[in-house]
Amino acid sequence: MSAKVKIAVVGTGWWSTTAHIPALLANPRVDLVLIDKNPTALNAAADKYNVRTAYTSVPEAVAAHPDLKGAIVAVQHQYHDEAGKQVLDHGLHLLMEKPMTLTAKGAKALVELAASKGVQILMGYTFPYLAPIQTAKRYIDEGLLGEIEYITCSMTSMTIEFYRGKPAEYAEVMNYPVHGPGNSTYSDPRVAGGGQAHLQITHSAAMMFYLASGLRAEKVSAFMGNLDTKVDVVDAFAVRMNNGAVATVGSTGNIGKGDGGIVEVHLHGSKGRLRVDAITGELHMRLHDGREERIAPHSPGYPGSLPSQRFVDMILDGAPNEFPGATNGLYTVELLEAAYRSAAQEGMPVKVASLYA
Ligand SMILES: NC(=O)c1ccc[n+]([C@@H]2O[C@H](COP(=O)([O-])OP(=O)(O)OC[C@H]3O[C@@H](n4cnc5c(N)ncnc54)[C@H](O)[C@@H]3O)[C@@H](O)[C@H]2O)c1
Numbered sequence: 001m002s003a004k005v006k007i008a009v010v011g012t013g014w015w016s017t018t019a020h021i022p023a024l025l026a027n028p029r030v031d032l033v034l035i036d037k038n039p040t041a042l043n044a045a046a047d048k049y050n051v052r053t054a055y056t057s058v059p060e061a062v063a064a065h066p067d068l069k070g071a072i073v074a075v076q077h078q079y080h081d082e083a084g085k086q087v088l089d090h091g092l093h094l095l096m097e098k099p100m101t102l103t104a105k106g107a108k109a110l111v112e113l114a115a116s117k118g119v120q121i122l123m124g125y126t127f128p129y130l131a132p133i134q135t136a137k138r139y140i141d142e143g144l145l146g147e148i149e150y151i152t153c154s155m156t157s158m159t160i161e162f163y164r165g166k167p168a169e170y171a172e173v174m175n176y177p178v179h180g181p182g183n184s185t186y187s188d189p190r191v192a193g194g195g196q197a198h199l200q201i202t203h204s205a206a207m208m209f210y211l212a213s214g215l216r217a218e219k220v221s222a223f224m225g226n227l228d229t230k231v232d233v234v235d236a237f238a239v240r241m242n243n244g245a246v247a248t249v250g251s252t253g254n255i256g257k258g259d260g261g262i263v264e265v266h267l268h269g270s271k272g273r274l275r276v277d278a279i280t281g282e283l284h285m286r287l288h289d290g291r292e293e294r295i296a297p298h299s300p301g302y303p304g305s306l307p308s309q310r311f312v313d314m315i316l317d318g319a320p321n322e323f324p325g326a327t328n329g330l331y332t333v334e335l336l337e338a339a340y341r342s343a344a345q346e347g348m349p350v351k352v353a354s355l356y357a
């Protein structure tokens with residue numbers, strides 16, 4: 001097995017220049033190629049990080065580097081399908097930023113394409129790699145909670161200025177290393193899809209599906225509010241899962257500058273309950289038999305460099321794919337698409353099966 005792997009980053013905007021590019025450059029097992037269809041964004045990233053292998057399309061990069069093995073797609077939400085398809089068509093493993101796509105049909109198409117090419121899709125989720133979430137996962141997989149019956153899943157985050165099309169408002173807090181997201185990236189529905197659900201609930205919902213593996217939404221009813229933007233900022237979903245469990249999934253993007261918010265999943269099962277928050281790292285488990293386990297709040301930090309590291313380990317070492325597109329990616333997209341469809345019909349329940357009709 002070769003000691004190094006050549007990886008492309010597709011989309012050299014805010015998130016790649018913040019997380020993926022620095023992490024890949026710090027990884028001695030990686031040769032890096034940059035791709036962005038916008039030459040200004042491409043050159044800014046290439047200059048900042050002194051990368052000379054930079055191209056404006058996937059086919060051009062593959063022609064110049066036939067030894068490419070994988071690509072990280074970090075483009076605006078509406079372009080996930082087309083960029084993901086290009087990567088998979090060339091037989092490359094894919095690390096896909098969240099949400100996988102805006103539609104369940106689109107996500108399914110990528111899953112099927114990856115299977116036909118014999119390559120993997122790893123989702124770019126971050127929070128579940130944190131140690132307290134891994135501990136929670138171990139307890140749940142050991143069966144300590146029994147059958148999951150009820151979940152509350154809540155995420156609050158500092159994102160409203162993105163939805164207002166004013167990412168510069170967060171420059172002081174976020175310290176964009178090269179550039180922030182484009183003004184339209186999260187504010188224009190034609191580029192972003194939706195707002196808080198597509199940008200943020202995707203994280204908390206994916207964490208919920210990761211912790212309660214095997215669960216999948218069957219029916220969703222949702223309400224959303226845009227506040228003073230063109231996309232959703234406040235969201236409340238009610239969900240019935242495939243095992244009969246019920247869940248509430250909620251979020252707001254309107255919290256103050258510098259507030260880390262919450263990314264909390266609280267699962268209740270037939271034998272006990274467990275609450276974990278990825279921002280504070282706090283965990284509390286209370287079983288019906290009286291056993292209690294706690295991890296005190298300790299702010300574990302944001303593991304933004306881990307997705308690309310795990311992607312490399314997956315390709316070079318056969319390390320496990322923790323968040324496969326076929327399950328974690330797809331199930332999250334199904335929940336979000338059903339919620340958007342429901343909210344557009346004043347909360348009318350939407351069956352996930354109908355997304356494939
Ligand atoms: N995991 C996280 O914590 C996290 C944080 C922020 C953003 N993200 C995700 O990262 C992705 C990118 O967000 P961003 O804020 O960096 O966006 P951005 O607008 O800053 O950058 C996107 C870049 O992609 C390029 N692009 C679009 N389509 C392309 C294509 N087909 N081929 C090549 N380049 C293309 C654009 O020219 C642009 O430069 C989104 O999916 C977002 O949700 C993840």
